[in-house]
Amino acid sequence: MTVDVTVIGGGISGLSAAHALMRLGHRVIVLERQVGVGGKAHSERIGGFLMEHGPSSVAAEGGVVSALAQDPGFGHERVGLGPDVRQRYIVADGRLYGIAIHPAAFVTSAFLSMAGRLRLLTEAVVPRRTSEVEETVAAFCHRRFGREFTDRVIDSLVCGMFAGTADKLSMAATFPRLVEMERKYGSILRAVILGHLSGKRMPARRLFSWREGVATLPTVLAQRLGPRVRTGVAVRRITARSRGFLVKTAGAGDIETDAVVIATQPHVAAQLLDGVDGEAACSTAQIETPPLAVVFFGYAREQIEHPLDGIGFLAPSSEQRQLSGTLFCSTMFPGRAPEGFVSLAAYIGGDRAPELARLPTDELIEMARREFAELLGVKGEPVLARVRHWPRGLPQYRIGHRDLIAVLTGTADRRPGLFLTGNYFAGVSVATCVVHATQTAIRVDAFLRHRVRELAVSRHEPICSANGARVMAMSPQFSKTKNAIADSDRENRFANFAS
Numbered sequence: 001m002t003v004d005v006t007v008i009g010g011g012i013s014g015l016s017a018a019h020a021l022m023r024l025g026h027r028v029i030v031l032e033r034q035v036g037v038g039g040k041a042h043s044e045r046i047g048g049f050l051m052e053h054g055p056s057s058v059a060a061e062g063g064v065v066s067a068l069a070q071d072p073g074f075g076h077e078r079v080g081l082g083p084d085v086r087q088r089y090i091v092a093d094g095r096l097y098g099i100a101i102h103p104a105a106f107v108t109s110a111f112l113s114m115a116g117r118l119r120l121l122t123e124a125v126v127p128r129r130t131s132e133v134e135e136t137v138a139a140f141c142h143r144r145f146g147r148e149f150t151d152r153v154i155d156s157l158v159c160g161m162f163a164g165t166a167d168k169l170s171m172a173a174t175f176p177r178l179v180e181m182e183r184k185y186g187s188i189l190r191a192v193i194l195g196h197l198s199g200k201r202m203p204a205r206r207l208f209s210w211r212e213g214v215a216t217l218p219t220v221l222a223q224r225l226g227p228r229v230r231t232g233v234a235v236r237r238i239t240a241r242s243r244g245f246l247v248k249t250a251g252a253g254d255i256e257t258d259a260v261v262i263a264t265q266p267h268v269a270a271q272l273l274d275g276v277d278g279e280a281a282c283s284t285a286q287i288e289t290p291p292l293a294v295v296f297f298g299y300a301r302e303q304i305e306h307p308l309d310g311i312g313f314l315a316p317s318s319e320q321r322q323l324s325g326t327l328f329c330s331t332m333f334p335g336r337a338p339e340g341f342v343s344l345a346a347y348i349g350g351d352r353a354p355e356l357a358r359l360p361t362d363e364l365i366e367m368a369r370r371e372f373a374e375l376l377g378v379k380g381e382p383v384l385a386r387v388r389h390w391p392r393g394l395p396q397y398r399i400g401h402r403d404l405i406a407v408l409t410g411t412a413d414r415r416p417g418l419f420l421t422g423n424y425f426a427g428v429s430v431a432t433c434v435v436h437a438t439q440t441a442i443r444v445d446a447f448l449r450h451r452v453r454e455l456a457v458s459r460h461e462p463i464c465s466a467n468g469a470r471v472m473a474m475s476p477q478f479s480k481t482k483n484a485i486a487d488s489d490r491e492n493r494f495a496n497f498a499s
């Protein structure tokens with residue numbers, strides 16, 4: 001088989017890249033080793049409950065994700081946060097503390113001590129850092145916001161968003177926009193206030209999903225790609241040729257291709273890059289993805305004392321809880337539980353406690369039940385309990401991550417036609433995966449156009465070959481999406497932080 005582009009991996013990144021390439025007129029094939037598409041995005045309906053084994057919401061404010069979500073194929077089933085989402089909860093001294101969802105809530109609520117709140121406000125006068133040495137999230141936040149806010153809020157937030165620990169993650173790689181705010185305005189608070197005054201508001205948190213869950217996104221993308229998506233096909237090896245590549249698969253034979261997009265998890269990318277780009281193989285192999293487990297429960301409403309009037313709760317490490325956080329799924333979005341029932345999803349493991357994520361299903365269920373009884377007043381047996389183990393969870397953007405990414409971004413220079421995308425580049429969220437994958441597709445398109453021109457020149461032909469015509473054609477719908485990428489800066493990776 002011969003194609004223009006082979007995309008390896010049918011998760012959100014791979015499908016988004018392939019979808020963009022198809023719209024740009026290229027012959028593309030997606031190879032996915034699992035029987036279904038979606039990768040981490042896996043929604044499952046059982047007996048009226050909708051379980052999200054991976055992502056449960058998408059955060060987007062403008063940009064390419066909103067453009068996709070407004071696309072008729074996706075728009076009709078879109079759901080926003082439910083009306084009962086009023087607070088966020090953080091565990092403090094063994095109980096849940098509710099804090100309103102607005103930017104000033106940490107200053108106005110009594111969650112932090114008076115000294116902690118004053119320290120938070122003095123961020124505006126903390127001198128700008130001049131050193132270029134990379135800082136951890138914990139070091140940056142201690143310096144700017146004080147120890148109490150960092151230990152009680154940032155620590156739990158970082159665990160909830162990245163399954164990571166604040167003292168290991170790189171601030172510049174994890175929250176580049178906050179680092180840029182300090183560099184430009186001298187203070188985050190001042191940057192936010194100046195932004196408000198000039199009418200440029202910090203993007204509000206806008207979480208959404210679809211009636212049948214986040215897996216709607218990969219499902220619709222795969223439907224549009226049709227026979228271009230081949231599931232149950234694992235790529236074994238990529239071999240570079242004088243022009244293009246040979247992709248060896250288990251299940252679909254060998255594929256000749258002008259360009260390859262590797263959209264797998266980093267450890268798989270490391271194996272596939274071995275022998276094609278040693279530097280990139282070495283960089284991807286260094287990105288850790290500690291295991292994570294998701295424990296899903298369905299209960300009758302009356303079994304739970306807590307009002308469940310929020311997105312869920314997070315637990316800072318100082319509380320020494322086994323659950324790092326829990327989502328109140330049926331409060332977040334409609335249709336997540338049958339009438340009279342509720343659903344909860346607990347997250348265990350990540351970089352904070354990888355050993356817990358490897359425990360057997362029964363132990364994880366028992367662990368979550370004990371903590372729910374204590375924190376939410378849950379009584380009796382759940383009507384539904386399921387566990388999803390992710391042996392490889394989320395990539396950790398540790399100190400030095402930006403250097404690894406600089407090497408990976410150079411792959412297409414060292415090995416023209418070879419591209420990488422995935423959640424270890426620009427952010428782990430679904431939104432940033434879509435944006436990075438679409439940007440990668442545009443780079444692939446530029447490479448293929450250039451190749452067509454080169455070929456035509458070498459053969460003294462006008463650029464009007466069948467391939468050339470395809471490469472030059474761009475649907476008006478895609479051109480809209482492409483323009484939306486200009487807005488992608490507004491994609492809110494820091495939505496939870498800002499709100």
Ligand SMILES: Cc1cc2nc3c(=O)[nH]c(=O)nc-3n(C[C@H](O)[C@H](O)[C@H](O)COP(=O)(O)OP(=O)(O)OC[C@H]3O[C@@H](n4cnc5c(N)ncnc54)[C@H](O)[C@@H]3O)c2cc1C
Nearest residue numbers: 009011012013033039040054055056057235423428429430
């Ligand atoms: C528990 C959990 C909760 C999350 N919650 C949220 C959330 O609420 N909101 C949010 O925005 N993000 C969330 N995320 C993050 C987000 O889901 C992921 O970052 C994103 O889905 C990753 O997509 P991807 O396509 O880059 O990678 P993946 O989904 O990992 O896809 C990679 C694909 O490559 C395939 N593959 C691997 N090897 C091969 C091979 N040799 N040949 C062919 N195919 C191969 C895999 O089977 C897989 O399908 C969550 C993640 C997890 C794990």
